[in-house]
Amino acid sequence: MERIQESRLMSPDNATEGRIVLIAPLSGPVVPLASVPDPVFSEGLFGDGIAVDPLVGRLVSPCDGTVMHLARTGHAVTLQTAEGAQVLVHIGIDTVELNGKGFTPKVEQGAQVRRGDLLIEFDLDVVACNAPSLVSVIAVANSDAFEVVERAGYASHAEAGETPLLVLRAREGAVAATSVAEVVTNEVRRSVTLTHAGGLHARPAARAREAVRGIDARVEVRYGERKAAIESVVGLLGLGAGEGATIELVGLGHEAQKAVDAVANELLREAPGEGGEAPARQLSPAPVVAPVASAAGAGVAAQQAPRSAPGTLIGVCAAPGVAVGKLVRWDDAELEPSELASGPSSAESRLLDKAVASVDGELDASVRAASQRGAIGEAGIFQMHRVLLEDPTLIDAARDLISLGKSAGFAWRASIREQIAVLGKVDDPLLAERAADLRDLEKRVLRALANANGTGNAMGAAQRELPEEAVLAADEFTPSDLASLDRKRVTALVMARGGATSHAAIIARQAGIPALVALGDALHKIEEGTQVVVDAGAGSLAFAPSPQDVERARAEKQRLAGVREANRRTSHEAAATRDGHAVEVAANIATLEDARTAVENGADSVGLLRTELMFIHRQAAPTVDEHREGYQAIAEALGGRTAIIRTLDVGADKEVDYLTLPPEPNPALGLRGIRLAQVRPDLLDDQLRGLLAVEPMGAVRILLPMVTDVGELVRLRERIDTFAREAGRTGRIEVGVMIEVPSAALLADQLARHADFLSIGTNDLTQYTLAMDRCQPDLAAQADGLHPAVLRLVSIAVEGANKHGKWVGVCGALAGDPLAVPLLIGLGVTELSVDPVSVPSIKARVRKLDYSQCRERAFEVLALESAQAVRAASRAHWPLD
Ligand code: PEP
Ligand code: MG
Numbered sequence: 097m098e099r100i101q102e103s104r105l106m107s108p109d110n111a112t113e114g115r116i117v118l119i120a121p122l123s124g125p126v127v128p129l130a131s132v133p134d135p136v137f138s139e140g141l142f143g144d145g146i147a148v149d150p151l152v153g154r155l156v157s158p159c160d161g162t163v164m165h166l167a168r169t170g171h172a173v174t175l176q177t178a179e180g181a182q183v184l185v186h187i188g189i190d191t192v193e194l195n196g197k198g199f200t201p202k203v204e205q206g207a208q209v210r211r212g213d214l215l216i217e218f219d220l221d222v223v224a225c226n227a228p229s230l231v232s233v234i235a236v237a238n239s240d241a242f243e244v245v246e247r248a249g250y251a252s253h254a255e256a257g258e259t260p261l262l263v264l265r266a267r268e269g270a271v272a273a274t275s276v277a278e279v280v281t282n283e284v285r286r287s288v289t290l291t292h293a294g295g296l297h298a299r300p301a302a303r304a305r306e307a308v309r310g311i312d313a314r315v316e317v318r319y320g321e322r323k324a325a326i327e328s329v330v331g332l333l334g335l336g337a338g339e340g341a342t343i344e345l346v347g348l349g350h351e352a353q354k355a356v357d358a359v360a361n362e363l364l365r366e367a368p369g370e371g372g373e374a375p376a377r378q379l380s381p382a383p384v385v386a387p388v389a390s391a392a393g394a395g396v397a398a399q400q401a402p403r404s405a406p407g408t409l410i411g412v413c414a415a416p417g418v419a420v421g422k423l424v425r426w427d428d429a430e431l432e433p434s435e436l437a438s439g440p441s442s443a444e445s446r447l448l449d450k451a452v453a454s455v456d457g458e459l460d461a462s463v464r465a466a467s468q469r470g471a472i473g474e475a476g477i478f479q480m481h482r483v484l485l486e487d488p489t490l491i492d493a494a495r496d497l498i499s500l501g502k503s504a505g506f507a508w509r510a511s512i513r514e515q516i517a518v519l520g521k522v523d524d525p526l527l528a529e530r531a532a533d534l535r536d537l538e539k540r541v542l543r544a545l546a547n548a549n550g551t552g553n554a555m556g557a558a559q560r561e562l563p564e565e566a567v568l569a570a571d572e573f574t575p576s577d578l579a580s581l582d583r584k585r586v587t588a589l590v591m592a593r594g595g596a597t598s599h600a601a602i603i604a605r606q607a608g609i610p611a612l613v614a615l616g617d618a619l620h621k622i623e624e625g626t627q628v629v630v631d632a633g634a635g636s637l638a639f640a641p642s643p644q645d646v647e648r649a650r651a652e653k654q655r656l657a658g659v660r661e662a663n664r665r666t667s668h669e670a671a672a673t674r675d676g677h678a679v680e681v682a683a684n685i686a687t688l689e690d691a692r693t694a695v696e697n698g699a700d701s702v703g704l705l706r707t708e709l710m711f712i713h714r715q716a717a718p719t720v721d722e723h724r725e726g727y728q729a730i731a732e733a734l735g736g737r738t739a740i741i742r743t744l745d746v747g748a749d750k751e752v753d754y755l756t757l758p759p760e761p762n763p764a765l766g767l768r769g770i771r772l773a774q775v776r777p778d779l780l781d782d783q784l785r786g787l788l789a790v791e792p793m794g795a796v797r798i799l800l801p802m803v804t805d806v807g808e809l810v811r812l813r814e815r816i817d818t819f820a821r822e823a824g825r826t827g828r829i830e831v832g833v834m835i836e837v838p839s840a841a842l843l844a845d846q847l848a849r850h851a852d853f854l855s856i857g858t859n860d861l862t863q864y865t866l867a868m869d870r871c872q873p874d875l876a877a878q879a880d881g882l883h884p885a886v887l888r889l890v891s892i893a894v895e896g897a898n899k900h901g902k903w904v905g906v907c908g909a910l911a912g913d914p915l916a917v918p919l920l921i922g923l924g925v926t927e928l929s930v931d932p933v934s935v936p937s938i939k940a941r942v943r944k945l946d947y948s949q950c951r952e953r954a955f956e957v958l959a960l961e962s963a964q965a966v967r968a969a970s971r972a973h974w975p976l977d
Contacts, residue, residue: 122155127250147233153217155217159183161176171199173185181238181242194227198223289341314348316348411616414605414632417633418630419610437504456482490512589610593614596613600613667940680927682704683701685706685932694932707726718782743769781815797831803840834860861881862879881909915967915976923955
């Protein structure tokens with residue numbers, strides 16, 4: 097590294113021979129970056145640079161350029177040179193906490209400045225007394241595009257505006273950032289007296305903001321001492337300009353006049369029917385009508401589209417049952433983001449962007465759903481949340497904190513809370529509503545961040561003491577959330593989103609906990625502690641039940657418990673239809689505990705071990721030995737029953753902590769199931785080796801997920817045989833294929849030639865046949881495995897397998913649906929693999945059937961036109977208990 101030559105000090109230009117010279121923005125001793133008392137800077141997380149310990153409270157521009165970003169609090173500024181280098185000058189350490197105290201910016205964001213221009217004045221004493229250090233950093237924010245090739249000697253004295261500190265050069269091949277727009281100085285002012293009831297409230301503010309979109313000018317709104325940019329609805333609300341207030345609009349830029357007029361017109365326009373703000377946080381007075389409850393594997397009868405009674409939300413059944421309890425909002429638990437970022441600021445910033453984008457997507461879906469229902473007020477509220485979410489005041493403040501090394505979650509929360517405090521100072525009940533909206537957004541984004549980094553459960557129910565009979569409410573539970581629940585205290589699970597075949601739903605069914613999904617955002621508005629009645633079979637959540645409703649629900653719960661008990665007494669006997677046709681009833685499991693539950697409930701075998709769930713919380717992929725130990729323990733717990741062990745099915749709706757897959761535009765159609773082996777063959781190899789080491793060999797069978805055609809199966813079969821030989825195994829291990837992709841069903845005859853058995857995954861088969869995302873709540877009612885198209889594929893698969901004398905099971909949720917059981921048996925399925933707790937009731941169902949009748953009727957329903965028609969026919973032939 098060269099030291100800067102004196103000759104360069106004389107250079108009049110920023111750039112010399114493609115180099116950019118940055119002069120000292122502050123006067124004082126030069127300090128190496130490594131000595132800055134803040135790891136964000138000293139470890140170079142923000143970028144390469146240098147520091148100065150200032151002796152004078154004046155910060156001047158180190159180069160010619162544009163003010164890209166000026167912290168609201170005046171403690172930091174980022175400039176962009178004509179070449180695209182982005183230079184941050186940050187006064188002191190942790191000075192954002194001073195909230196502007198002691199700092200006086202002398203330029204505005206967007207201004208063009210010359211080297212040596214005064215940018216910020218600050219009071220040295222105030223900053224010195226209130227911040228941990230005065231040491232100020234000059235760092236290259238886009239160090240990936242520009243490198244420091246020379247720097248001033250340490251301990252030398254820098255003179256602001258004179259001493260060269262750093263010389264930068266564009267890195268080879270790096271693309272410089274585009275230069276920021278030229279700022280023009282055409283200024284227009286106009287006063288407006290607000291006539292809206294309620295004054296400058298959220299909706300007129302949002303409309304005014306929209307009015308200037310695309311116009312080449314910036315508009316600021318001033319009211320008394322306060323001012324706010326038109327883009328910031330939060331800032332505009334914080335002005336506290338009520339009805340009758342006179343505000344001043346200040347426009348800057350080429351089209352300043354046009355922009356100011358557009359805003360004024362919008363603010364003077366009386367919106368039809370708008371008398372101030374609609375109360376934002378009330379439950380929609382109109383009942384919320386959710387989709388028809390379906391039985392997509394949930395063991396629930398199809399219904400007429402239920403209209404919700406007042407005080408009731410309608411969703412989709414994910415696990416049947418009745419429950420009475422107190423609503424506990426687990427996702428309302430304080431989300432505690434860690435203060436410090438775990439990586440560079442740029443990565444943290446990207447995390448925030450991703451979380452904000454995902455929340456925006458959710459809100460957009462809510463707006464559309466509410467509009468479709470005609471709930472215009474509700475749609476407006478979510479639309480307003482979208483506007484707040486992209487508010488530059490919030491985003492900028494969060495970015496400031498991120499640039500100081502704070503985590504995205506911490507920064508977002510601090511930024512929101514600051515604005516809530518501002519709104520709290522304005523004495524206006526409507527603004528209190530807006531503060532509630534901000535709190536909602538705080539949680540949504542924190543939740544999205546937590547989900548993105550897999551810490552969702554670490555912030556949730558696992559850490560909370562739950563009351564007895566807790567009806568746990570969440571936006572959507574993830575499998576990892578549920579893995580750590582205190583199941584004894586949870587009497588039901590209710591979710592605003594989710595689908596009946598999502599993994600959360602599957603886990604709820606396995607745990608025997610009644611669950612409802614797709615209840616909509618209205619769920620979030622039910623008060624914590626409210627007594628609720630969940631009738632999952634009917635898809636309903638009553639949040640204002642009468643004492644009689646509660647009594648009836650308790651009685652029904654008891655009746656169902658009685659039926660369950662009776663079924664359990666015979667569950668250890670094999671199941672056959674009345675005319676003697678044997679049906680194996682197996683269990684779907686994910687853990688050793690599930691295996692024990694399966695045995696207790698009388699499962700004949702394990703029809704599906706979802707190994708990805710078994711290792712979901714691990715930080716590293718399981719080793720060969722860990723695989724073997726896990727499966728061996730399960731085989732032993734099963735006491736001679738066989739276990740069909742599915743190889744890892746990661747991707748799409750199933751994420752595991754130890755594997756971060758590259759983002760895919762369409763994960764459900766991406767590297768799922770055995771396709772993962774294309775990029776991580778090691779994961780599958782380790783698992784197969786572990787599986788082949790389980791004793792005795794006959795205790796386990798291998799099941800391959802997401803097989804598309806015979807080529808994949810043959811390749812994997814060869815691989816398994818090779819590993820078996822290497823392990824010195826002589827007997828042949830059985831290998832089956834999941835039929836969960838339409839191509840596999842259609843080609844079942846080819847697959848069955850090489851496979852030992854087929855197992856139909858109706859969850860995915862339904863998703864891919866109907867092109868309906870299994871986790872999309874709006875489609876939860878339609879994504880029904882009893883759709884004739886899905887049943888025809890089941891029939892084709894069985895026919896294909898029978899040609900080669902192979903047996904077919906169903907391990908998707910449809911196998912546990914009492915209305916589907918007679919039809920699947922009729923189509924020739926001989927094994928039903930269901931949640932362990934459902935084994936007794938499915939065996940009981942089988943025993944009531946007549947096989948010859950099942951065959952006859954099953955082929956008849958293939959001619960029906962809808963899932964509802966199939967359900968109705970099944971119910972008519974084989975009524976439910
Ligand atoms: C299925 O798709 O039906 C299935 C059993 O697999 P999973 O639910 O684990 O995707
Ligand atoms: Mg599947």
